[in-house]
Amino acid sequence: MTTTTAKPKSRSAPKAEPRTMSGAQMVVEALREQGVDALFGYPGGAVLPIYDALFGAPDIRHILVRHEQGAGHAAEGYARSTGRPGVALVTSGPGATNMVTPITDAMMDSIPMVVLCGQVPTHLIGTDAFQECDTTGITRSCSKHNYLVTDVNDLARVIHEAFLIATSGRPGPVVIDIPKDVQFATGTYVGKAGVHKPTYLPRTIPNADAIKATADLIMTAWRPVLYTGGGVINSGPRASALLRELQDVTGIPVTSTLMGLGAFPASHPDWLGMVGMHGSFEANNAMHDCDLMICLGARFDDRVTGRIDAFSPKSKKVHIDIDASSINKIVRVDIPVIGDCAETLDALLKELARRRGKRPDLAQWKREIAAWRGRNCFAYANSDTVIKPQHAVQRLYELTKGPDTFITTEVGQHQMWAAQFYHFEEPNHWMTSGGLGTMGYGLPAAVGVQTAHPDALVIDIAGEASIQMVMQEFSTAVQHNLPVKVFILNNEWMGMVRQWQELLHGERYSHSYSESLPDFVKLAEALGGYGIRCDSPAELDAKIMEMVNHDGPVLFDCRVEKAENCLPMIPSGSAHNEMILGEITGNEIDEAGKGLV
Amino acid sequence: MSDGSHDQPPGSPKSAYFLSHPDEEVERRTLAVLVDNEPGVLARVVGLFSGRGYNIDSLTVAEVDVGQHRSRITIVTQGTPHILEQIEAQLLRIVPVGEVIDITKSKRGIERELSLVKVAGTGEVRVEALRIAEIFRARVIDTTNESFIFELTGTSDKISQFIDLMRPLGLVEVSRTGVLSIKRGKEQG
Numbered sequence: 096m097t098t099t100t101a102k103p104k105s106r107s108a109p110k111a112e113p114r115t116m117s118g119a120q121m122v123v124e125a126l127r128e129q130g131v132d133a134l135f136g137y138p139g140g141a142v143l144p145i146y147d148a149l150f151g152a153p154d155i156r157h158i159l160v161r162h163e164q165g166a167g168h169a170a171e172g173y174a175r176s177t178g179r180p181g182v183a184l185v186t187s188g189p190g191a192t193n194m195v196t197p198i199t200d201a202m203m204d205s206i207p208m209v210v211l212c213g214q215v216p217t218h219l220i221g222t223d224a225f226q227e228c229d230t231t232g233i234t235r236s237c238s239k240h241n242y243l244v245t246d247v248n249d250l251a252r253v254i255h256e257a258f259l260i261a262t263s264g265r266p267g268p269v270v271i272d273i274p275k276d277v278q279f280a281t282g283t284y285v286g287k288a289g290v291h292k293p294t295y296l297p298r299t300i301p302n303a304d305a306i307k308a309t310a311d312l313i314m315t316a317w318r319p320v321l322y323t324g325g326g327v328i329n330s331g332p333r334a335s336a337l338l339r340e341l342q343d344v345t346g347i348p349v350t351s352t353l354m355g356l357g358a359f360p361a362s363h364p365d366w367l368g369m370v371g372m373h374g375s376f377e378a379n380n381a382m383h384d385c386d387l388m389i390c391l392g393a394r395f396d397d398r399v400t401g402r403i404d405a406f407s408p409k410s411k412k413v414h415i416d417i418d419a420s421s422i423n424k425i426v427r428v429d430i431p432v433i434g435d436c437a438e439t440l441d442a443l444l445k446e447l448a449r450r451r452g453k454r455p456d457l458a459q460w461k462r463e464i465a466a467w468r469g470r471n472c473f474a475y476a477n478s479d480t481v482i483k484p485q486h487a488v489q490r491l492y493e494l495t496k497g498p499d500t501f502i503t504t505e506v507g508q509h510q511m512w513a514a515q516f517y518h519f520e521e522p523n524h525w526m527t528s529g530g531l532g533t534m535g536y537g538l539p540a541a542v543g544v545q546t547a548h549p550d551a552l553v554i555d556i557a558g559e560a561s562i563q564m565v566m567q568e569f570s571t572a573v574q575h576n577l578p579v580k581v582f583i584l585n586n587e588w589m590g591m592v593r594q595w596q597e598l599l600h601g602e603r604y605s606h607s608y609s610e611s612l613p614d615f616v617k618l619a620e621a622l623g624g625y626g627i628r629c630d631s632p633a634e635l636d637a638k639i640m641e642m643v644n645h646d647g648p649v650l651f652d653c654r655v656e657k658a659e660n661c662l663p664m665i666p667s668g669s670a671h672n673e674m675i676l677g678e679i680t681g682n683e684i685d686e687a688g689k690g691l692v
Numbered sequence: 693m694s695d696g697s698h699d700q701p702p703g704s705p706k707s708a709y710f711l712s713h714p715d716e717e718v719e720r721r722t723l724a725v726l727v728d729n730e731p732g733v734l735a736r737v738v739g740l741f742s743g744r745g746y747n748i749d750s751l752t753v754a755e756v757d758v759g760q761h762r763s764r765i766t767i768v769t770q771g772t773p774h775i776l777e778q779i780e781a782q783l784l785r786i787v788p789v790g791e792v793i794d795i796t797k798s799k800r801g802i803e804r805e806l807s808l809v810k811v812a813g814t815g816e817v818r819v820e821a822l823r824i825a826e827i828f829r830a831r832v833i834d835t836t837n838e839s840f841i842f843e844l845t846g847t848s849d850k851i852s853q854f855i856d857l858m859r860p861l862g863l864v865e866v867s868r869t870g871v872l873s874i875k876r877g878k879e880q881g
Contacts, residue, residue, distance in 0.1 A: 231731075231732055232732075232735070235732065235735060235736060235739055236739050236740075236743050239787070240787040241732075243731065243732075260787060292787065292788075293728075293790065294727070294728050294787065294788050294789060294790035295787050295788075418785065419781045419784065419785075420778065420781035420782045420784070420785050422781070423774065423777060423778075424778055424781075427774075
């Protein structure tokens with residue numbers, strides 16, 4: 096999304112007749128003016144007036160979810176795959192509290208989202224009325240901003256302001272709580288032109304001296320690395336294009352966080368793969384041994400850094416981020432650059448174009464990287480009799496890759512295997528819950544993606560445990576003709592929990608086994624969809640193609656090896672150059688590391 | 693800035709992520725936070741401190757510009773320079789926060805606090821309390837035959853000193869506003 100700040104318009108717009116309408120109509124009108132074409136929601140007592148106004152608004156497609164959490168994640172999927180804000184509409188009380196998880200998820204992953212909540216009438220606020228909760232109080236710390244609208248004449252302005260805040264600067268979720276009497280009341284509609292918030296002025300243009308200093312470092316670095324993140328994707332397609340240009344000009348190898356996959360093409364010879372706990376051996380070793388780290392739109396998350404005091408000890412660090420609070424929060428950097436990724440890359444490229452000197456030859460550095468790559472860290476022992484989960488994702492990738500394929504995931508082992516074995520060439524094609532790690536994200540997110548891209552192939556790579564958190568949303572997909580494919584890597588375990596219990600708790604598998612799983616084929620049929628089961632490597636390809644070719648939602652129950660561990664892995668409390676590559680022995684994590692998550 | 697501390701072998705860490713910087717000393721800092729006076733703004737600021745585990749030693753808030761709905765929140769906090777830098781950056785992330793002024797670091801900062809101190813007693817201690825109050829230029833704003841209420845304005849240290857002196861003289865109750873701050877000179881902010 097573009098991150099230019101809206102400046103107050105000084106030109107006087109032609110004075111239109113003031114438009115009076117009900118609060119509920121204002122909501123619909125404001126959404127229309129913001130270009131919203133889809134809305135994910137669930138009706139209830141406190142939003143009935145808005146639903147009544149939607150009844151006469153066929154241009155705004157409403158996707159009826161089965162649980163409000165689904166509406167939130169669907170809005171996130173919509174936003175992540177389009178670059179436009181996702182919008183959700185829910186009722187008061189439980190409607191709002193069920194939205195807390197997706198709001199927090201969007202906050203952690205910087206996803207632009209506007210959540211409209213009904214509230215009890217203003218005169219009942221504070222009386223513990225039926226389905227009342229303190230929505231603004233509850234969502235204050237997990238949203239970028241929130242509003243309780245008590246005057247209908249503020250409503251349109253607040254909605255426009257919410258869209259501005261959600262989509263500019265570091266994007267995030269904005270919650271608007273609208274009491275029922277405000278929805279009924281009549282007031283004056285204001286358009287989005289000129290709406291601004293004087294205290295809210297995100298900085299997008301980087302400091303010129305910081306750009307010069309960054310260029311100086313690039314001109315002298317022998318072992319540079321570009322460490323990119325979700326900020327590149329949030330900045331919009333231009334940022335991904337400029338990243339590719341910067342890489343082309345400098346030859347610097349590129350790695351990315353989980354959230355940034357797709358900003359740089361995985362087919363590129365200088366692509367290192369994902370960094371972090373389950374990232375590639377070459378990416379982590381390059382991060383550890385580099386002499387210049389350019390962090391672009393990432394935030395030194397603990398899944399990325401591992402042990403902080405052993406994090407990239409020999410490098411100069413540049414941190415480019417639109418959010419000043421991300422800089423020096425975890426890792427102290429040499430050059431902080433506050434700005435939008437695209438604007439910063441543009442400035443940096445222009446600065447580099449002015450430099451005449453010769454940059455160091457990166458050939459030696461690339462030879463070292465090639466040696467690490469030669470370790471083939473994602474290798475696994477394949478089998479003729481049982482489907483290995485890695486093999487399943489590999490086959491899925493080979494059979495479905497393309498510019499019109501979008502992948503979402505749940506959270507756990509399958510998510511990491513998807514990140515390791517499914518490769519992306521373009522941004523906005525990979526939707527996953529990175530920061531909050533929300534099991535149950537993937538299916539509703541896929542619903543949102545498919546809503547925005549009706550003709551695309553949308554696949555939720557799932558686990559059998561995660562999918563059960565939200566499986567009712569399969570019914571949403573059926574109702575709205577959204578042909579999402581749910582590809583379940585079914586190992587009957589909460590795989591990542593099982594892996595950590597093996598690693599940390601002496602193989603005492605406390606409550607991580609699913610004793611009674613549903614029959615996913617029958618479940619799909621019961622919900623009006625199509626179910627496929629596969630437990631043989633020989634049949635895998637044919638069944639994946641059957642899934643792809645089925646014109647409707649599919650639950651694919653892929654029975655995989657039960658005890659497979661997700662490797663390589665940086666054990667908690669360890670450094671980038673201390674990855675487990677082959678087998679887990681149980682002695683990898685020291686006492687300090689055991690206390691971590 | 694990189695300080696080479698990454699090269700050091702780990703000491704006896706409490707966390708394997710080593711987020712604390714043991715080389716840094718905790719400092720006291722007074723911050724003036726200028727905000728849009730909209731509903732919930734104080735909760736946002738206070739919630740930030742509790743949610744991220746920062747300290748608040750004192751907090752004052754009032755609207756200072758009725759026309760523009762601007763309020764000024766003065767917060768006294770403590771932390772290492774690393775934490776204090778984070779506090780400032782996190783405060784600026786809050787949408788209705790317009791400006792954060794570091795009063796302590798500015799060198800031009802003035803801090804004042806107002807306190808109401810109730811002291812009860814008769815005879816010699818009562819006379820002594822009044823005598824000390826005169827030295828501190830405290831005003832008597834209420835009196836009975838057995839008690840005084842003093843109003844005292846000054847730095848927090850001065851007020852604490854006064855309270856310590858009143859303790860053996862029949863101190864009953866204390867009410868303090870918390871720190872207010874402004875910068876010297878003709879400029880704003």
